[in-house]
Amino acid sequence: MSTAASTQYKHVSYLWDEKKAAELAGDEVALLVYRSNLLGADLRLTNYGGGNTSCKAIAKDPLTGKETEVMWVKGSGGDLASMKRNGLAALYVDRLRSLTNVYRGIEFEDEMVELFNHCIFDLASKAPSIDTPLHGFLPFKHIDHLHPDAAIAIAAAKDGKKITQELFNGSIGWVEWQRPGFDLGLQLKQCLDENPGIRGIMLGSHGLFTWGDTAYESYVNTLEVIERCAQYIQDNIHKQPAVFGGARLQSLSKDNRMQQAANLAPILRGFCSSYTKMIGHFTDDDRVLEFINSNDLDRLAPMGTSCPDHFLRTKISPLVLSLKPDQDLSDVKAIKEQLAPAFEAYRAMYTEYYNSCKHPNSPAIRDTNPVVILYPGVGMFTFSKDKQTARVAAEFYTNAINVMKGAEAISQYTSLPRQEAFNIEYWLLEEAKLQRMPKPKALSGRIALVTGSAGGIGKAIAKRFANEGAVVVVNDNDATRLESAKEEFQKEYGKDVFATAILDVTKADDINGALKVAALAFGGVDIIVNCAGLSISKPLEEHTEKDWDLLYDVLVKGQFLVTQAGVEIMRKQDIGGDVLNIVSKNALMSGPNNAGYGSAKAAQLHLSRLNAAELGKDHIRVNVVNPDAVISDSKIWAGAWAEGRAKAYGVTVAELPAYYAKRTLLNEIILPGDIADACFAFVGGLLNKSTGNVLNVDGGVATAFVR
Structure with a gap:
């Protein structure tokens, strides 16, 4: 690792190890996996399961024996931090780009996903993700698409395009918000064609694309762009008289927060489990407390998130509780009566959101309960189908808080329009992905x-x-x-x-x-x-x-x-x-x-x-x-009890298992x-x-x- 390189960054982690990279020299795919793992290891760069990376290299076509250009890109699902070679999709570049010949327009772009399968180079590779054309239509050998909070804060700011232009002096392009897909890939190519020589593209309300001719150049370019975004935001935060409009209330002490959360969590879980049993997660992270205790909470929380990765895991908006931080929670019936209208209102809001945004072919409405619940002065609860999903939802909403904080510091935060949010949440491709997931086990949610x-x-x-x-x-x-x-x-x-x-x-x-x-x-x-x-x-x-x-x-x-x-x-x-x-x-x-x-x-x-x-x-x-007589791995049988029972039955301790088995009708050891x-x-x-x-x-x- 270069010490000089690592010390120039304050807001991201430079993790590149030159010795390790040298061992992988000549294997571009191995370097892609290595770079991806480094990027995924720093949650300031991307979220769990979010972002994707790619490389293009020459390989021998197994059908013709001739050399051909192949793109390896993170496949559908998976996480950059833990991704291995088998987590990549490999596609013929020329075949992928030739799909433009059959593309019928944005209203038909979902049908292109199945056509990706006709471009597969490695039949054992992961299924290509919806972001595949975003990488395929760009000419660069190595590409990183990440969701760093600092970049999304700019992308989600009201003046994001102008800020990007001024901050990077035109070296970072801008593409307005559009749902990921084939057409967005074409827009990225158009942006590059119109702005030759740029080092990256900011996607409005979404994330960042950066690239390089080598794995290392792409890695450093990515770090440098995100570092500049983060420093710009920090400089502006420091100029503010107060973050999020200042504190409206103070948090309880750590011990009291934990006790209050423990008292309330089962009540909240009961409300959130009206459709299916949910598992919860609680955090009182300082970033969360700063937001939920602020004067701007009531304005910003209903707006929801911007980045689709955030939104998919946290729902249209959180539920903010009206309980006082130090409220006595011992009268469970009274607390439930106080909270019930809030949950009913949230379910009604979500139902109205679904009904007003749905399309004729939209999937049926899903669970109308909130995923994220904010308790000012105490912390944030999240509820989902399992612990990991609930924990990750909390991480994503914390990312969303970071984005709101940064956007408010440099301009004004904007969220996805409700229709665009719905189109992501109830996207038929997302629904198909949900339907492919394994069925819950018998004790899931318990x-x-x-x-x-x-x-x-x-x-x-x-x-x-x-x-x-x-x-x-x-x-x-x-x-x-x-x-x-x-x-x-x-x-x-x-x-x-x-x-x-x-x-x-x-x-x-x-x-x-x-x-x-x-x-x-x-x-x-x-x-x-x-x-x-x-x-x-x-x-x-x-x-x-x-x-x-x-x-x-x-x-x-x-x-x-x-x-x-x-x-x-x-x-x-x-x-x-x-x-x-x-x-x-x-x-x-x-x-x-x-x-x-x-x-x-x-x-x-x-x-x-x-x-x-x-x-x-x-x-x-x-x-x-x-x-x-369950003797195996038992503390009971390790001591005097075994000796006492053996004595009572006139056998040795060693003979006890066989003795007990013989006296049963089935002659079995338990x-x-x-x-x-x-x-x-x-x-x-x-x-x-x-x-x-x-x-x-x-x-x-x-x-x-x-x-």
């Missing part, structure tokens, strides 16, 4: 808290739920064990599928803390699995009061407290839920040396029945899974995954009208049959 999920049965349940589409709060009272589980879940699922919390089920503060994590990370909770436990096996005369209290505190009181706190959140959401209690065959079967554990398990079982009877009115189902399967059976959708049930997973122990 949030689960499984106690004791850093190992054994609890971890197996958490993983099964995650595999079925849920997000999970992984927890344990052992910090070391929890850290190990965190690393395992991170490697297997990534950051958007789980959160972690220390949780001792006998401590109310820990329980509330874990549920606060669930609310802030995901918006609430749908599934509570009471799995944490311990075992003590002693003859009656050896059983101590301390043993008795510990068993009842963890198994019975713990189940009660976690259920109580979880149900409070479920009632805030008002979308139903599930409580699953992992009990034991010992709740039904009497055995030696088991007075404390067996009676505590019996109490857990009957508490489950009592809860089922009480919570049915809230559409909260309560069911029980009764395992037996594994953690078997219990996880049973839990999924209850919550996976086929037993939605079942509550108060007991499912034995013990290989078949006749004396433990419920009836």
Whole structure:
């Protein structure tokens, strides 16, 4: 990496490593991937999944053996930061450009997308994106199309064209807003033909095109243009007496913001899940707070965003809450009554937007609930089909805030006209892309808290739920064990599928803390699995009061407290839920040396029945899974319990698995995954009208049959 080059930039990151690039010399496609990854790594340059890059190089035609010009361009979907060679589409340049011969005009440009397939060079390449002709009609070997906040701020400013002309002294062209597609590609070529020698083109309300003869020249040109845009905006922001018209109110303290957000998130999630269950995300980023606390919020927020990448993920506009930052949220009914009209008004606004802008062939109206919800003084909530999409929506709206801030500093912010926004949101090509996406999994949109999920049965349940589409709060009272589980879940699922919390089920503060994590990370909770436990096996005369209290505190009181706190959140959401209690065959079967554990398990079982009877009115189902002898990866079996049971049955510890299997009707050893399967059976959708049930997973122990 050149130190001199890297120090000349203040607003972007120069990441080019000359040694690494030298290793790729001669392979233009490898250099394209390398450059793309560098650009995608700096979120000031482009958004997640946004932007595209390309290169043109000579390759041998597999049909003729002759050399031909091929364009490699980022394919549909994917992200620049993580893109690999298989994320590129490869097309014959001459065939792509020859499509102008059959182009019937802008009203028919969508039909050109299928014709891109006739231009494919590499049959194993990614599907070409709608931006393919934007790269294809420009002659440059390497091209970057990005959505940097600094450039979009200029592109979305009322005087953006004039500012671009003056700032770059005519070296950056300008093309007015138009939906991406074949015709926009032709307009880029026309702009270049009319302005030979320019180094880039600004797309009104959209983004930036820059280029170079080599990968490095394109990279540096891109950085230099964005750096100049960013510096210009910063200089003008510093001249302002106040950003966004100054602060209208002050934020709560960090701790109070987090507590207020945790209290409110389940209520908001309930409103936003009226169509389908949503997963939430919360941020109190300083940039967000500056905007939502400002005097200009009420003017700018309804305008919506400009860049189509921002808009597609954040909807036409956010919902701004009228709650006071420090408002008492304890009266849930009153808060819901206060918020209900705002949600009804938003849904009505969105419906009117759809009806007034729709075309005869438009897809049906989608979910009318907001994606972005702003709570002045507290922060921003976003809700979507999964955690990643909700998190990315928050990132995109933060980008939109940056754009508004910059545009207001240099001129006046302008957003996409509502019809243009609709044409993007309900574009038939976007709808086709949505229809091609995999169907949701059985637990998509569900949030689960499984106690004791850093190992054994609890971890197996958490993983099964995650595999079925849920997000999970992984927890344990052992910090070391929890850290190990965190690393395992991170490697297997990534950051958007789980959160972690220390949780001792006998401590109310820990329980509330874990549920606060669930609310802030995901918006609430749908599934509570009471799995944490311990075992003590002693003859009656050896059983101590301390043993008795510990068993009842963890198994019975713990189940009660976690259920109580979880149900409070479920009632805030008002979308139903599930409580699953992992009990034991010992709740039904009497055995030696088991007075404390067996009676505590019996109490857990009957508490489950009592809860089922009480919570049915809230559409909260309560069911029980009764395992037996799940030895694998269990802390219970690592200690004195195994020795006690072996002694009671007159066998060695090593002989216990076989002993337990032989006494079952099926002669089977029970594994953690078997219990996880049973839990999924209850919550996976086929037993939605079942509550108060007991499912034995013990290989078949006749004396433990419920009836």
